[in-house]
Amino acid sequence: MNIETIAIQAGRDQDPETGAVMPPIHLSSTFVRGNAGDYIYSRSDSPNRRALEECLTALEAGGADACTFGSGMAAVASVFQALKAGDHVILPDDTYFGVRKLVSELLGKWGLTHTMVDMTDLEAVSAAMQANTTLVWAETPSNPMLKVTDVAAVAEIAHARGAKLGVDATWCSPLLQQTLKLGADYVVHSTTKYLGGHSDLTGGVVVTRTVDDDWTDIREQQEFGGAVPSGFDCWLLLRGIRTLPYRMRGHCDNAMKVAQFLEQHPAVATVHYPGLASHPQHAVAAKQMQGFGGMLSVQVKGGAEAADRVAGKTEIFWRATSLGGVESLIEHRAPVEGEGTKTPMDLLRVSVGLEHPDDLIADFEQALS
Numbered sequence: 001m002n003i004e005t006i007a008i009q010a011g012r013d014q015d016p017e018t019g020a021v022m023p024p025i026h027l028s029s030t031f032v033r034g035n036a037g038d039y040i041y042s043r044s045d046s047p048n049r050r051a052l053e054e055c056l057t058a059l060e061a062g063g064a065d066a067c068t069f070g071s072g073m074a075a076v077a078s079v080f081q082a083l084k085a086g087d088h089v090i091l092p093d094d095t096y097f098g099v100r101k102l103v104s105e106l107l108g109k110w111g112l113t114h115t116m117v118d119m120t121d122l123e124a125v126s127a128a129m130q131a132n133t134t135l136v137w138a139e140t141p142s143n144p145m146l147k148v149t150d151v152a153a154v155a156e157i158a159h160a161r162g163a164k165l166g167v168d169a170t171w172c173s174p175l176l177q178q179t180l181k182l183g184a185d186y187v188v189h190s191t192t193k194y195l196g197g198h199s200d201l202t203g204g205v206v207v208t209r210t211v212d213d214d215w216t217d218i219r220e221q222q223e224f225g226g227a228v229p230s231g232f233d234c235w236l237l238l239r240g241i242r243t244l245p246y247r248m249r250g251h252c253d254n255a256m257k258v259a260q261f262l263e264q265h266p267a268v269a270t271v272h273y274p275g276l277a278s279h280p281q282h283a284v285a286a287k288q289m290q291g292f293g294g295m296l297s298v299q300v301k302g303g304a305e306a307a308d309r310v311a312g313k314t315e316i317f318w319r320a321t322s323l324g325g326v327e328s329l330i331e332h333r334a335p336v337e338g339e340g341t342k343t344p345m346d347l348l349r350v351s352v353g354l355e356h357p358d359d360l361i362a363d364f365e366q367a368l369s
């Protein structure tokens with residue numbers, strides 16, 4: 001089946017009691033023993049979550065199973081918490097700042113060691129591999145510089161040394177990159193973003209290529225770590241996923257138009273968008289992505305002050321963090337990331353939504369003038 005059909009049909013059942021076409025929301029925390037679904041307690045499994053995990057497994061090409069969580073960070077944490085004290089991990093030096101904090105501060109205390117490298121530099125990745133490296137972590141496109149990692153090449157480096165590769169592909173969703181088919185062992189999405197698509201829930205998922213002992217550990221992190229999504233959130237997320245393929249097409253089309261407009265604007269210094277020929281990893285992006293996404297960053301002339309002024313002047317692009325919703329958002333990123341950030345002070349991160357592209361361009365036109 002094609003992806004549009006999978007997005008609508010996977011995890012779908014007619015309600016046997018009522019014939020309802022859309023699933024009921026199950027809020028019950030517990031279930032009477034001997035029920036048809038073998039449900040016991042909703043931290044372990046629940047009807048809306050099972051349907052959601054079925055859909056997410058089907059949607060991710062090459063996926064064998066999926067674990068959903070109450071946030072993207074809980075999904076990321078489950079992968080790292082399944083490692084052992086003394087293990088070494090390699091991370092991108094521009095990884096999502098929550099992941100940086102989790103690995104360097106929280107899990108450092110538990111004996112996890114790490115090295116941060118530029119993931120677009122394959123020699124640096126190879127050089128950072130140690131005998132105890134069990135996981136290489138990548139994020140592509142990266143946040144907020146939109147650096148693109150060659151997933152197949154990094155998978156080869158990790159696997160040659162007996163390590164696994166986990167990829168945070170939140171900015172692609174399962175639609176724009178077949179991350180597991182490229183060789184990753186796990187793909188993680190913050191479902192808060194494109195998968196949910198409407199900025200009305202937080203969630204996360206890990207999808208695995210193989211069901212093995214490591215996967216059992218991640219499944220146990222879900223059950224005993226307990227950061228599980230509610231029945232209502234699972235229902236909302238599944239509802240959002242039904243339109244994902246069409247939404248992603250709109251995000252990609254609009255972002256390309258906005259990127260092209262910004263690139264030729266005299267008040268703009270640089271546009272970071274993998275779809276532009278000027279992007280340093282455009283060739284890798286064109287090879288491994290089925291679309292270039294709805295996220296872009298723009299560096300404006302005039303430094304931090306100019307960036308702040310533009311973000312304050314846009315009217316359709318609301319000034320807020322997060323991304324992947326139907327509505328367009330803009331954020332002056334460096335101040336949000338705080339001390340130690342490598343993000344340039346003149347950078348605005350933009351989530352291009354599904355409004356008409358001409359209106360989005362007109363909004364930037366007036367804000368930059």
Ligand SMILES: *Cc1c(COP(=O)(O)O)cnc(C)c1O
Nearest residue numbers: 071072073096168170190192203
């Ligand atoms: C938002 C985001 C996360 C964290 O997800 P939450 O749902 O906010 O916990 C992780 N990685 C990337 C790339 C993100 O954009």
